[in-house]
Amino acid sequence: MEAATGSRILPQMNLRNLNHNSSSLCPQARLPPTFCNVTKASVALNSNSNDKKINAVGGLSLNEKIGVLLLNLGGPETLQDVQPFLFNLFADPDIIRLPRLFRFLQQPLAQLISVLRAPKSKEGYAAIGGGSPLRKITDEQANALKLALNAKEVPANVYVAMRYWYPFTEEAVHQIKRDGITRLVVLPLYPQYSISTTGSSVRILRDMFRDDTYLSRLPVAIIQSWYQREGYIKSMADLIEKELQIFPNPEEAMIFFSAHGVPVSYVEDAGDPYKDQMEECIFLIMKELKSRGINNNHTLAYQSRVGPVQWLKPYTDEVLVELGQKGVKSLLAVPVSFVSEHIETLEEIDMEYKHLALESGITNWGRVPALNCTSSFITDLADAVIEALPSAMAMSTSNTASEEVDNDIFGYAAKLFFGSILAFVLLLSPKMLSAFRNNGL
Numbered sequence: 001m002e003a004a005t006g007s008r009i010l011p012q013m014n015l016r017n018l019n020h021n022s023s024s025l026c027p028q029a030r031l032p033p034t035f036c037n038v039t040k041a042s043v044a045l046n047s048n049s050n051d052k053k054i055n056a057v058g059g060l061s062l063n064e065k066i067g068v069l070l071l072n073l074g075g076p077e078t079l080q081d082v083q084p085f086l087f088n089l090f091a092d093p094d095i096i097r098l099p100r101l102f103r104f105l106q107q108p109l110a111q112l113i114s115v116l117r118a119p120k121s122k123e124g125y126a127a128i129g130g131g132s133p134l135r136k137i138t139d140e141q142a143n144a145l146k147l148a149l150n151a152k153e154v155p156a157n158v159y160v161a162m163r164y165w166y167p168f169t170e171e172a173v174h175q176i177k178r179d180g181i182t183r184l185v186v187l188p189l190y191p192q193y194s195i196s197t198t199g200s201s202v203r204i205l206r207d208m209f210r211d212d213t214y215l216s217r218l219p220v221a222i223i224q225s226w227y228q229r230e231g232y233i234k235s236m237a238d239l240i241e242k243e244l245q246i247f248p249n250p251e252e253a254m255i256f257f258s259a260h261g262v263p264v265s266y267v268e269d270a271g272d273p274y275k276d277q278m279e280e281c282i283f284l285i286m287k288e289l290k291s292r293g294i295n296n297n298h299t300l301a302y303q304s305r306v307g308p309v310q311w312l313k314p315y316t317d318e319v320l321v322e323l324g325q326k327g328v329k330s331l332l333a334v335p336v337s338f339v340s341e342h343i344e345t346l347e348e349i350d351m352e353y354k355h356l357a358l359e360s361g362i363t364n365w366g367r368v369p370a371l372n373c374t375s376s377f378i379t380d381l382a383d384a385v386i387e388a389l390p391s392a393m394a395m396s397t398s399n400t401a402s403e404e405v406d407n408d409i410f411g412y413a414a415k416l417f418f419g420s421i422l423a424f425v426l427l428l429s430p431k432m433l434s435a436f437r438n439n440g441l
């Protein structure tokens with residue numbers, strides 16, 4: 001079982017500094033073991049007496065019908081879609097994290113915030129052509145991945161499951177059932193794990209799978225994060241190296257990693273490993289660049305904050321101004337949380353941040369494109385799928401992470417207390433609500 005135990009999808013298990021309350025939970029974010037430990041999962045496969053005919057891919061049966069489920073966020077395709085898309089996003093308890101007692105406020109709050117936010121979002125989508133390119137690019141990535149898997153003699157169907165817009169996760173899962181898939185790999189298109197992205201999509205998958213006879217028996221492997229994979233790191237380094245060549249003095253350009261932010265409370269209270277994984281990811285990309293003789297200065301900042309709470313710092317807009325004031329003249333922006341072009345690269349970075357940087361004294365601006373269908377990257381995703389396949393096992397029906405956390409009386413009391421304050425602030429303070437109209441306060 002070399003593919004499962006030696007897999008490069010496992011090293012994230014070694015991350016320090018993660019917040020675990022229970023040894024039976026997954027280090028990524030208090031998930032049940034089924035969702036994280038592919039090494040354990042491989043035991044289940046070995047004990048499957050139906051696997052008589054064995055093929056080259058980690059001892060799989062030749063009769064397997066393999067599926068790959070790509071998880072992504074989704075985006076509005078037209079300006080009319082923007083408010084309902086935002087409603088779906090803010091109605092997600094992994095995005096607006098209310099304590100249980102206040103969950104009844106989730107939908108009314110989502111309605112309110114989506115209506116308040118829609119004008120600002122619409123402006124952004126209008127500036128990039130009237131809608132998100134995410135569906136088109138994700139479909140292209142799915143096709144490219146299918147071809148890459150075929151080239152490696154692993155025929156598979158590749159499905160796209162969006163969290164907040166079409167094609168919704170439910171549609172993809174129904175298609176998987178209709179196609180009679182017998183083994184599934186779940187691959188989030190987020191290199192780093194966050195409760196708000198991969199965590200949220202996996203939570204709804206788990207709910208769907210638990211309640212369905214066919215799905216609850218389907219062997220599934222979930223790749224929680226893959227930012228450490230050599231193929232991904234090298235592909236990112238290739239893009240950076242190429243883009244640096246465009247600067248008049250490439251060695252003088254500051255490499256500016258701009259990651260999507262999350263509220264600080266995700267990391268500090270809920271144990272989101274996102275920040276640790278992001279920092280390690282940047283370290284690995286810089287190490288790869290150094291091995292190629294590229295020793296530019298670099299920095300990491302967080303973009304796209306929404307609402308009246310503290311997000312991960314430093315903030316991209318503030319750092320850009322500071323760098324300009326300090327005399328940095330050349331800057332290469334590198335979006336690093338996401339592998340497709342989307343509103344936050346095409347509008348926020350290419351328009352808003354570029355404008356701010358030039359205004360602050362930076363004269364040479366560059367931006368690394370998103371990986372999209374870069375062939376070395378797609379080939380690496382295909383390898384990740386193949387390595388994960390042998391470890392697929394049926395999803396367990398054990399308690400969900402949130403149920404376990406909610407059993408903690410002190411956590412519950414704290415949630416009640418902070419929840420009351422949050423509800424008060426959100427519902428009674430129009431000033432705070434206005435924060436959702438713009439980025440941050």
Ligand SMILES: C=CC1=C(C)c2cc3[nH]c(cc4nc(cc5[nH]c(cc1n2)c(C)c5CCC(=O)O)C(CCC(=O)O)=C4C)c(C)c3C=C
Pocket residue numbers: 073074075076086089095117120121132133134190194196197260261262263274306307337338341342343344
């Ligand atoms: C309010 C909370 C939000 C959290 C937490 C969050 C985390 C998060 N998001 C991405 C990637 C994407 N976000 C996108 C759109 C988007 N995200 C939020 C809010 C949060 N994101 C909003 C309100 C929106 C809508 C756009 C806007 O109004 O600013 C998208 C889709 C972009 C598209 O082209 O349609 C992506 C992708 C990550 C990686 C992340 C946490 C790590």
Ligand SMILES: [Fe+2]
Pocket residue numbers: 260304
């Ligand atoms: Fe987002």
